[in-house]
């Protein structure tokens with residue numbers, strides 16, 4: 001029978017990888033929705049009302065799926081990682097409890113008003129609801145990332161032995177919750193969400209513009225999305241670069257895995273592009289074997305904060321076993337590569353916009369459509385780097401993942417639920433994609449938002465496929 | 466200038482010398498009860514959905530819970546979070562011991578949450594019939610599995626379930642049907658209201674029988690003392706409230722009827738809590754005193770909760786008053 005440790009880890013991976021899609025949508029949509037609502041109330045322009053109504057539908061569906069998948073996670077720490085929950089409950093339970101009361105309650109109650117209440121409440125309360133729903137999504141990320149970042153860079157605790165088991169005791173809550181990783185993670189994650197939604201919006205808008213169902217609505221959507229992309233894409237890369245330095249400082253083993261660095265070396269270059277030279281390089285990448293395009297000294301500069309000769313500790317010189325290097329190495333390359341692509345895309349759009357040809361470039365439109373889901377995909381890659389890279393630790397340097405799993409759990413039980421989740425969550429994803437596609441096809445405004453005269457209405461292509 | 470409380474004093478002893486273990490033990494059951502009451506009427510409406518086949522009426526039932534169910538369900542998330550924060554050992558033991566049952570609960574909640582959203586997405590018959598069924602199935606399975614879980618917890622059942630905990634599961638289903646019917650008393654009119662009321666009365670009778678049978682089946686466990694004064698008092702109170710519910714809903718006093726159901730739900734969790742105490746997880750031999758988290762995190766969670774829960778109450782008042790009154794049109798809220 002399958003090892004319950006492996007099954008639990010796989011199950012946690014499947015359930016969080018699916019869950020994060022929906023929070024990314026809702027956290028990323030939140031600032032857009034607040035903006036649309038504000039403009040709708042301020043200018044009373046029809047187009048903002050349409051923008052608000054359409055994207056709110058998408059938000060509502062994402063929220064429901066986010067809720068049902070999130071509840072599973074809330075209980076999974078107890079079901080599958082009972083030893084971890086017992087040992088670290090002191091630090092870990094508090095943020096989760098506060099997240100529920102402070103964030104989920106706020107979102108879930110005001111979302112009722114935001115989705116169903118436009119005609120029932122005053123403009124003021126409606127505007128407030130949009131802000132509170134948005135705030136709720138961002139606060140829930142705040143608390144869950146406090147919990148996660150503490151697992152990466154644990155601080156403010158003492159370990160004591162209780163009936164033969166190590167238990168983590170909270171001694172300094174400020175050090176624990178404002179741990180060094182937290183601000184990095186929060187900024188990188190939230191900007192990633194906004195960036196991902198901007199890519200998605202731009203892709204949808206480009207599709208309709210390209211299909212000539214243009215209208216004021218989609219042109220406006222595309223410009224708003226592109227403007228956000230122009231800021232968030234470069235920011236993500238600049239921030240990620242500094243973030244990497246912080247990871248090298250605090251989790252050298254993870255950094256070495258990200259760079260597939262086995263030997264401790266000095267003056268290391270950053271492998272910008274890495275090409276496997278044989279099949280085994282894919283499954284077992286080793287810095288010394290790969291054909292790489294690298295920026296000389298940059299990895300050293302990154303890791304040390306400026307010293308090109310600095311040495312990077314290799315995996316061979318760290319006593320604990322390695323994380324799965326291939327996954328971490330390639331996921332990291334793919335995240336950075338896609339990050340560069342998003343910058344290119346943003347600038348390409350920006351130049352066309354500046355030239356006044358934003359809606360005439362078919363290739364740009366195709367590129368935007370093709371990239372509409374890549375933001376979310378990149379978020380998954382980033383999380384895989386973060387979570388797989390910290391293995392074998394569940395709490396860095398304190399507790400191994402294998403020691404965190406529920407002691408009574410059998411392989412058969414764990415396998416049953418793992419198979420169940422793979423089935424149910426695949427169905428969930430299919431359903432969500434179906435509903436979103438359908439919303440975009442059938443509910444998106446494709447007629448001129450403010451018809452100037454009846455002629456324009458006549459020539460609009462009906463949207464009925 | 467008020468001096469901020471130095472953190473070190475928070476580690477020294479319980480906040481203001483309060484009996485925090487007992488307060489938290491009680492509060493957790495209040496939170497669980499609030500979830501059972503609020504999401505209970507969503508489940509009940511889901512069960513009653515099975516008895517209506519008119520499209521217009523079905524839409525009305527969905528509209529009645531539309532803006533609320535998500536917020537109601539968060540009480541379960543908060544229950545999980547607070548149990549984790551205050552009694553981490555119990556959170557870990559209880560949920561890992563009832564591993565498959567936990568996932569049955571979660572699966573039912575997924576079905577119940579997803580189905581109404583999907584139902585509204587398309588208007589063809591087959592689609593709506595299937596999602597309607599999924600909605601009913603989730604709305605019955607969720608309170609049943611939750612009830613079995615509470616029964617297992619109370620009776621210290623080690624395996625998947627016992628006769629007693631299965632009966633408690635059925636009792637909770639019946640109670641949520643009463644809850645749903647009482648809620649529809651406030652939210653609907655005419656035929657729909659009259660017919661669901663009748664079903665509510667039947668469910669009420671079933672609840673009383675099932676709850677008593679469940680307790681009698683479980684009485685072999687030492688701490689389940691069915692003749693203790695508190696047990697008898699709570700059972701008596703439940704019978705009185707059941708009568709109040711039936712009488713008030715007949716006479717059209719729908720708020721009174723709804724409140725009488727709330728009383729029964731809190732009565733049920735109070736019964737579980739009083740039978741358990743001082744133990745918090747009998748199967749693991751854990752008392753609340755032994756399972757409580759250490760002083761510093763306990764004080765922090767207490768402060769956070771004291772600040773946040775009143776605020777949450779305000780959110781619910783705002784939400785429920787924005788959508789008060791009956792749903793007459795199919796899309797009354799949109």
Ligand code: HDD
Nearest residue numbers: 185188189192237240241243244336339378379382383386
């Ligand atoms: C749109 C998504 C996206 C894009 C374009 C990037 N990232 Fe990222 N990255 C994420 C989305 C993300 C994330 C949201 O998935 C992670 C996971 C945890 C976190 O804080 O953010 C992440 C983590 C993450 C980590 C931390 C790993 C850890 O904590 O162990 C580093 C060092 C980087 N990223 C670096 C970069 C660099 C140098 C990029 C250059 C372009 C970059 N990221 C683009």
Ligand code: HEM
Nearest residue numbers: 009012013016017020144147148383387388391393394401
């Ligand atoms: C939503 C984005 C996230 C994704 C995609 C993600 C992904 C993963 C993956 C792939 C694993 C398996 C790693 C392995 O076993 O090799 C894992 C494990 C785990 N993650 Fe995350 N994670 C996310 C966020 C979080 C957060 C916010 C927390 C905590 C608050 C968390 C806590 C854990 C725990 C406890 C495990 C199990 C122990 C382990 O395998 O290390 N994760 N996650």
Ligand code: HEM
Nearest residue numbers: 022023026062063066067070071073074104137140141144
């Ligand atoms: C792995 C650990 C995680 C756990 C235990 C968890 C828990 C939950 C729970 C219980 C819900 C449902 C709340 C409701 O009923 O409304 C939820 C939804 C949500 N979660 Fe997670 N979550 C995790 C990972 C994350 C991460 C990494 C983020 C973002 C950084 C996140 C952000 C959200 C948001 C914004 C929602 C609101 C629902 C939505 O907007 O789709 N979660 N999560």
